Structure formats: structure tokens, C-alpha cells
Amino acid sequence: MYDVIVIGGGPSGLMAAIGAAENKAKVLLIDKGNKLGRKLAISGGGRCNVTNRLPIDEIIRHIPGNGRFLYGAFSVFNNEDIISFFENLGIELKEEDHGRMFPVSNRAQSVVDALLNQLEQLRVEIKVNSPVKEILFKDHQTTGIVLETGEKISSKSVVVASGGKSVPQTGSTGDGFPWAIAAGHTISELFPTEVPVTSSENFIKDKTLQGLSLRDVALSVLNPKGKPLITHQMDMIFTHFGISGPAVLRCSQFVVKAQKKWKLDEVTLALDALPERRKEDLYNELIKVIKDESKKTVKNALKGMLPERYLLFLLERSGIDPGAICSSISSEKLRTFVEMCKQFSFRVNGTLPLEKAFVTGGGVSVKEIEPKTMASKLMPGLYFCGEVLDIYGYTGGYNITSALVTGRLAGTNAALSSN
């Protein structure tokens, strides 16, 4: 008989097992794959974006999916605690742009290895290649689990850390959701977040801009009345199916939500390629350039203001021949061009599927979870942590932070409740 069984060896499950074992529980960690921490090992481009050093309010703001539910958890264990935790395990971290924290080694595997080492130190029992089939409940109490092989294992409590449904090759195939339902929980509808966006605009189908990266642009998702629902200023890239890159990943969940809310086949995005410049200033600046360089071609006079392919694309869309000489350009066309620079609108029709998303939106409703312990409010002895919960953040270490924090609380409290 174990005190605590943890299902899933991602960041939330590894941390839950450590938290439980530190509180003297007899712990079994089970994973269906042959290795633990597979998704963690490919996160942050293989460097593992362990957490983020922004202030807590900022962290919460970067978790648009129920981030506020985490205020209680952060009061017990937060991003600074994660940093100290890893430093105590001998993993030195460094801060990069936007507060993102990475191991100095730049190797995600070093983070995974440190966690595995700690599990060994704490004598946590580990079973890999062992898919869990269901969780056992008796007389309104969690009593253990059954493996796919039919083997039953008893425990006083069970921590579900089985992840979402994205990138299923890593083992996250959504197995935890039916278990939660069996315990009486509600699952908020699953959807892809942090995912590339698709478009059937002709310029995408024709691959006119394929491979073009734009730096530090402002991308907005518009509601049906043309007002921005959200704007993100970051980099983006045009692909053969649509758009991708950090600004797009962050906007993607708003595309999905707008489609659902207003039953839309297509959603309009607006791209501001020069967000630091005010429209009127830009117009006056261009009028001056065109006047000063009146004998040059437009293309040459405006060289450098935008990446060349995007400049030519917008000039053509504004009805300006890039090879025409500046003196021939009407102020009306120049205005249209400035409009295009500041707000190039185009339609998108969805995203790549959930399997291709970095993160799963939706999951076990947080209304049914105790915010400071991660205990189920519905089933004694049952705990949830990580991406199986309806908590989803932007990439940048926010999801891993949520997984580690909720994992820590789930494991610790599962152990305390078993004493």
C-alpha cells in the first residue's frame, strides 16, 4: 500500500512525487512511456524554459487560461521558489529576455536529470512503460489505480499529472480526462493554444510571403466589429499554411475563441509592421522622403523601412508600382500605403490541430479544485496538477511554472492527507 501514487512523469508529476516524498510519504510514480520528462526535455527549444522571473502579477497576466486561480498556490510556492529549488539541486539558472529562465547549461536534459536524481535520493519508486487504465474509488474515497495490464495498486491518495492532449508522442494523450469525469468532475472543452494559425488568403496560398519573418510587429485579433480583442507585439513568420512565431502563438487562442463565440469561419487579424511610429508621423516622414528623393524609384527611396519582400508586397497592395519614380506617387496612394503599414488586415480560418499545439486549452474545471492544495473538491484522496487542469499560459515558461507549482502543492498535500 502506497501513501501516494502520482500518475505522469512530466514537470507536474515529477514535482508532485518530490513534494510527497519530502513529506515522508511512500510514493509510487507511474508513467506510460519509457522515459520521464519527455515534454520537459523538448520545451523551450530543447533548453527547458524552467520558469519566468517576472513579478507574480505579470506571471498571472501571461496565463490567460485561469491564471488568477494560481494566486493562492503562488502564496505557498512560486517562481522564485522554483528558482531556489533548482539551485539547491545544483542547476544554475540564467535569465533571458522577457524574464525567461533557462539552465546555464542550455540543456533541458540537465533539468530532467536533476529531478530524477532527487527522486532517487528520496527513494521514490518509479514504474515506466506502465499505462494507467483507471483510478479506483470505493465508498467515495480514492483507493488506488489499475494498470492496462490489469494489475491493481492500492494507495491512500492519487495525484493525476497526466498532462493535456498536445504532442501525443510525448505521452500526453488526454488519459486523465475520463478519470476526472468518473470522479464527478467537469472538463472544460479542450482546444489548441500556442499553435500556428491557418489562412486561405491568396497571398498565403500563392506562398508570396512564405518564410518571411517580421520582427517586433503588433498583431491583433479583431472582433466582428473590427475592434482588437488582443494585441501582441513580438516576432512572427509567414508559412506555407498561414502564420506562426511568438506573436501568432499568443494570438492563436483568441482566434479559436472568436470563432467559437461568434460562430465564424474566418477571423480578421490586423498587422502593424511599425508599431512604434504614429500614423500621422509616418505619413509626414514619407511625404518628405518622396519629395527629397523625387527622382529615385519608390522601392529605392523606401529601402530599409521594412523588410524588402514585405515593402514590395504592401506597395503593390496599395496600388503603387515599386519601380515608379517618387514624384509620380499621389498623396492618396501614399496614405493607403501608410494605412497598410499600420494595419494590414487579413483573414485566418483556424489553427493547426490540438496535437500540433504547444499547449492544451481547457481541462479539469478549476472551480472543482481547492486552490491551495490542488485537492479535488468532489472526491477525497484525489489531486490534480499541471496541464490536465483548465489552466493554460503563453509559452515563455508560464506553463511549466504552473505545472511545477500545482505539482508541488498536489504532492505535498496528498502526502499530508495520507498521514
Ligand SMILES: Cc1cc2nc3c(=O)[nH]c(=O)nc-3n(C[C@H](O)[C@H](O)[C@H](O)COP(=O)(O)OP(=O)(O)OC[C@H]3O[C@@H](n4cnc5c(N)ncnc54)[C@H](O)[C@@H]3O)c2cc1C
Ligand atoms: C515542443 C514544446 C515546447 C514547449 N515549450 C514550453 C515553454 O517554453 N514554456 C512553457 O511554459 N511551456 C512549454 N511547453 C508546454 C509544457 O511543456 C507543458 O505545459 C508541460 O510539460 C505540462 O506538464 P505536465 O506535467 O502537466 O504534463 P506532461 O509534460 O504532458 O506530462 C504528462 C505525463 O503523463 C504521462 N501519462 C499520460 N497518460 C498516462 C497514463 N495513462 N498512464 C501513465 N502515465 C501517463 C505521459 O507519458 C507524460 O509523461 C512546451 C510544450 C511543447 C510540446
